[in-house]
Amino acid sequence: MYISGLNGNGKTNLVESIYLLSGSRSFRTNSSSELLKWGERECSIFGTVTSSHGTEELGLVFTSGERRALSNGKDLDSMTDLIGRLRVIAFSPADLSLVKGSPAGRRRFLDRHMVDLTPPFIKVLMGYQRALASKSAVLKQPGCTYAHLKPWNELLAQSCGKIVDNRVKFLESLSDKSSAFHRLYAPTDGELKLTLESDFFQDGRVLSEDEILARFEGAAAREMAMRSATLGAQRDDVSVTLGGVDARAYASQGQTRSVVLSMKLGVIEMIESSTGESPVVILDDVDSELDKARSERLFTALLNKARQIIVTGTEGPSPQLIHSPDLRILTVSQGVVTSQ
Ligand SMILES: Nc1ncnc2c1ncn2[C@@H]1O[C@H](COP(=O)(O)OP(=O)(O)O)[C@@H](O)[C@H]1O
Ligand SMILES: [Mg+2]
Missing domain, CATH: 3.40.50.300 (P-loop containing nucleotide triphosphate hydrolases)
Known part of the structure; x- marks a missing residue:
């Protein structure tokens, strides 16, 4: 089409609506209020999705304070129930930031597409975010001791291992698929390689839960002094290299575009081979x-x-x-x- x-x-507006039905945040903005038309208090999106599982009408209703998701006219329990019903891969001019922008953008890309492949994984990610928010709040309280942090570190160590393990595996597969596309696109730019940079992934091995907890314990004094959570999966990044050179720092615009396109085509192939x-x-x-x-x-x-x-x-x-x-x-x- x-x-x-x-x-x-209004072209971007129209395709953004389709994107939102996939259960993701907008590729344009993080703020719900920017999705509403100026001066309006509510907006809704409805779309019919056809797949090998049949046909389903998905809906989203945004008001300034609330988001509701619907399937065939019935409210879903939460927005995350929308995930996995419609998968959308969007290419947009803002994508260059996937390579050139902050680690947060690369983690979002990773996590979003890991969830495309395995929708229940969203629960692990959300559980981690909740535990991290609690730990951060505890660290801000005066008189915080390790006894206050310990339960949160134990919870974080559990999901950290799962998240890092999934990210490593996802990137192994994505790196293979993307570099095959990249060889066609930009054969002279050097081989594209994607790997996870994480405090919990060392010498090709994801640390065990006990080892991760030990790392958290080791970081506690510093975290309490700085009053913020300085260690965890929230600090992971994706290393993107072309012929061994860091593309985040050194790739030209043209090289960056080829990398981004290859990464997205790689994701499309992964989704197709895993979900059919x-x-x-x-x-x-x-x-x-x-x-x-x-x-x-x-x-x-x-x-x-x-x-x-x-x-x-x-x-x-x-x-x-x-x-x-x-x-x-x-x-x-x-x-x-x-x-x-
Ligand atoms: N929240 C909003 N409410 C109403 N109009 C908006 C809002 N945000 C952006 N616009 C306007 O919507 C118009 C359509 O934008 P867009 O979909 O990006 O157009 P296109 O992709 O066709 O260039 C723009 O003129 C923009 O100023
Ligand atoms: Mg546009």
């Missing part, structure tokens, strides 16, 4: 960002299989899209969508 329209007319379903692929304004050669290779990789691909742009569909037999074109003008 191609969504055409001049800038500022293709994710919906969104390319928001990506064509304007890519040179012709990269854009052609990207479309060739995406069109080699039956997948739903939603492309936005101002220039009209690329030649490869025009030749795909079931191309639909929508036009967005001042927030109104029409079908051609």
